[in-house]
Amino acid sequence: MxxxxxxxxxxxxxxxxxxxxxxxxxxxxxxxxxxxxxxxxxxxxxxxxxxxxxxxxxxxxxxxxxxxxxxxxxxxxxxxxxxxxxxxxxxxxxxxxxxxxxxxxxxxxxxxxxxxxxxxxxxxxxxxxxxxxxxxxxxxxxxxxxxxxxxxxxxxxxxxxxxxxxxxxxxxxxxxxxxxxxxxxxxxxxxxxxxxxxxxxxxxxxxxxxxxxxxxxxxxxxxxxxxxxxxxxxxxxxxxxxxxxxxxxxxxxxxxLGGKGANIVFDDAPVDQAVEGIVNGIFFNQGHVCCAGSRLLVQESVHDEVLDALRRRMELLRVGDPLDKNTDIGAVNSAEQLERIRSLADAGEAEGAQRWAPACELPERGYWFAPTLFTGVTQAHRIAREEVFGPVLSVLTFRTPDEAVAKANNTPYGLSAGVWTEKGSRILWMADRLRAGVVWANTFNKFDPTSPFGGxxxxxxxxxxxxxxxxxxxxx
Structure with missing residues (x-):
């Protein structure tokens, strides 16, 4: 049923x-x-x-x-x-x-x-x-x-x-x-x-x-x-x-200013918890977040498991009337912003990345964009370099912590990052090396008035x- x-x-x-x-x-x-x-x-x-x-x-x-x-x-x-x-x-x-x-x-x-x-x-x-x-x-x-x-x-x-x-x-x-x-x-x-x-x-x-x-x-x-x-x-x-x-x-x-935050998932991370953090990191507020986790870096050994779980979760997201209390993803703020999101998503496809979005019926009126996932992304793709400021996630892979740090820092931005792992020592090691104003550990997009924010x-x-x-x- x-x-x-x-x-x-x-x-x-x-x-x-x-x-x-x-x-x-x-x-x-x-x-x-x-x-x-x-x-x-x-x-x-x-x-x-x-x-x-x-x-x-x-x-x-x-x-x-x-x-x-x-x-x-x-x-x-x-x-x-x-x-x-x-x-x-x-x-x-x-x-x-x-x-x-x-x-x-x-x-x-x-x-x-x-x-x-x-x-x-x-x-x-x-x-x-x-x-x-x-x-x-x-x-x-x-x-x-x-x-x-x-x-x-x-x-x-x-x-x-x-x-x-x-x-x-x-x-x-x-x-x-x-x-x-x-x-x-x-x-x-x-x-x-x-x-x-x-x-x-x-x-x-x-x-x-x-x-x-x-x-x-x-x-x-x-x-x-x-x-x-x-x-x-x-x-x-x-x-x-x-x-x-x-x-x-x-x-x-x-x-x-802008950001291109890296959300880094290691092979020992609890997958279901990480997937919730990934979804919150990029689809919260339709991705209209300067510190959004718009680049997902997944350790190669768990890439398929994480992506399968992420796709299943994205299929449950509800897009529609923002005044409905059941809605997860509302409307893009303006026609101008919607056009930018569409343009960068089309560029991602044109440059060879694989585009996927869950089946969802978008309202006829208003400005809407379905939650979208790109795999096969390299650091040369525009969607991995430019701030989309929309519900678009680029997925890259890494093998070692050093490679994860290098890819995460390979951006002109430096606002946020997230680390998903069970090892506290690894969290501290990563946080010390990530060039980001905020580094979240096993969570994302959490704010408090007592904590400083900047990049x-x-x-x-x-x-x-x-x-x-x-x-x-x-x-x-």
């Missing part, structure tokens, strides 16, 4: 989306100076969710000036007073978690199971964690009297809109800085809802400002002379451009999370 999952949709009535939204500047929602707007679309249905103001240079200047005025009083508050605001924000986020989870799923396309069980708990946890640091900065290890920098200009991506906001805003406020945030063009809604959270928490005017827009809006924010700190998460190409823009200035900069090489520099995440927002 085959048991089928009945649909279990989350109600859209949990969230009320307005037909239009303005910029959030100096504690108020306001239209863009130029009157321009853009629409945000649900990637699973292609329906227009709302019309959003498109900020320009004048709007960025207004927001930075508002943040600059607020900085004097905010930075002068005792840490325990700033902590109270952060605690309030965290509690309101928890109270509105269902509403925000549905909103994030509608605007981003990721499954409600992920926004509900991963994103929103992590968002609140980051604000709780940094609230605890606000009155202990002198004990963070950055000198006896660390001071805030000023106005932080923050540009976040579309793959984890609210979580990336929390990663940046929480430590900035705890350290005494004020913020101008530019959310991604395709996922602006949760940031605008966060503006309302700030108002409900009684956050002083101008401490957090949100300017929605496209790439040029972010460029104006990065280049503004009133910004003392720039934090960016996104593509390596844009990261390079930002680094050039701030070169020669006094602005402090952190970049969290090497073309994956950027600086750390977010943990005590280390405060350093970027302090004059030390």
């Amino acid at each position: 085959v048991f089928e999952y009945a649909p279990a949709p989350e109600s859209r009535s949990a969230v009320d989306i307005a037909p239009s939204y303005g910029l959030f500047v100096d504690g108020e929602f306001t239209e863009a100076a130029g009157g321009r707007t853009f629409t945000t679309v649900s990637p699973s249905t292609e329906e227009v969710l709302s019309e959003v103001a498109l900020g320009g240079a004048e709007d960025v200047d207004r927001a930075v000036r508002a943040a600059g005025r607020a900085f004097e009083k905010w930075s002068a508050l005792p840490g325990r007073e700033r902590a109270k605001y952060l605690f309030r924000i965290a509690r309101i986020l928890q109270e509105r978690s269902r509403e925000l989870a549905v909103l994030e799923t509608l605007d981003n396309g990721k499954p409600i199971r992920e926004t509900r069980d991963v994103d929103l708990p992590q968002v609140a946890a980051h604000f709780f964690y940094y609230a605890g640091w606000a009155d202990k900065l002198e004990h963070a290890g950055f000198g006896p009297d660390p001071r805030p920098l000023g106005v932080a200009g923050q540009v976040i991506p579309w793959n984890f809109p609210l979580l990336m906001l929390a990663w940046k805003v929480a430590p900035a406020l705890a350290a005494g800085n004020t913020v101008v945030l530019k959310p991604a063009e395709t996922t602006p809604l949760s940031a605008l809802f966060f503006a309302d959270v700030c108002r409900r928490a009684g956050l002083p005017r101008g401490v957090v400002n949100i300017v929605t827009g496209a790439g040029e809006t972010g460029a104006e924010l990065v280049a503004h002379p009133g910004v003392a700190k720039v934090a960016f998460t996104g593509s390596t190409g844009v990261g390079r451009s930002i680094a050039r823009s701030v070169a020669g200035t006094d602005k402090k900069l952190t970049l969290e 090497y090489k073309e994956s950027g520099f600086g750390r977010e999370g943990g005590r280390h995440g405060l350093e970027a927002y302090l004059d030390v």
Whole structure:
């Protein structure tokens, strides 16, 4: 007997989306100076969710000036007073978690199971964690009297809109800085809802400002002379451009960019546990994860066993309506990203790799890509070298630990890696040699606000999370 999952949709009535939204500047929602707007679309249905103001240079200047005025009083508050605001924000986020989870799923396309069980708990946890640091900065290890920098200009991506906001805003406020945030063009809604959270928490005017827009809006924010700190998460190409823009200035900069993480499975690894980690490493959030385990390195002696088990597991993945609580893989975030995924997957086939995907019926509307596996991949293939940022896994093999390290490090990126083995000594040996900011052992894609996250090489520099995440927002 085959048991089928009945649909279990989350109600859209949990969230009320307005037909239009303005910029959030100096504690108020306001239209863009130029009157321009853009629409945000649900990637699973292609329906227009709302019309959003498109900020320009004048709007960025207004927001930075508002943040600059607020900085004097905010930075002068005792840490325990700033902590109270952060605690309030965290509690309101928890109270509105269902509403925000549905909103994030509608605007981003990721499954409600992920926004509900991963994103929103992590968002609140980051604000709780940094609230605890606000009155202990002198004990963070950055000198006896660390001071805030000023106005932080923050540009976040579309793959984890609210979580990336929390990663940046929480430590900035705890350290005494004020913020101008530019959310991604395709996922602006949760940031605008966060503006309302700030108002409900009684956050002083101008401490957090949100300017929605496209790439040029972010460029104006990065280049503004009133910004003392720039934090960016996104593509390596844009990261390079930002680094050039701030070169020669006094602005402090952190970049969290792309990745091509290696997930390494040794012959003594528990196969079923490893397969779950492989699936979570690459198919979580449709593969829209900078630290995704997109390169699977399997020891030759267990290659067939691991691949057979992986294919069986992939056949059970459910692709479809992201508001259905049974869905494993939701919609690709945009038509542009879907085209990139298709192009790189086609290149993998053209270059001789063997493509496999489970049989699954994709919805007619929206942006969808089936979970895909490539075998027969070499390090010369584009799918093994370039970041796909989608549900596409490349499988390579190795014989010895030294070969595994060499192949894992043979990439311009250096954000993440995973090691699957029963030998603790091997885990430590590998972790010491893998050139990656995060090395997971017998797990993958696990995050905690107390742990620093960041990369090497073309994956950027600086750390977010943990005590280390405060350093970027302090004059030390």
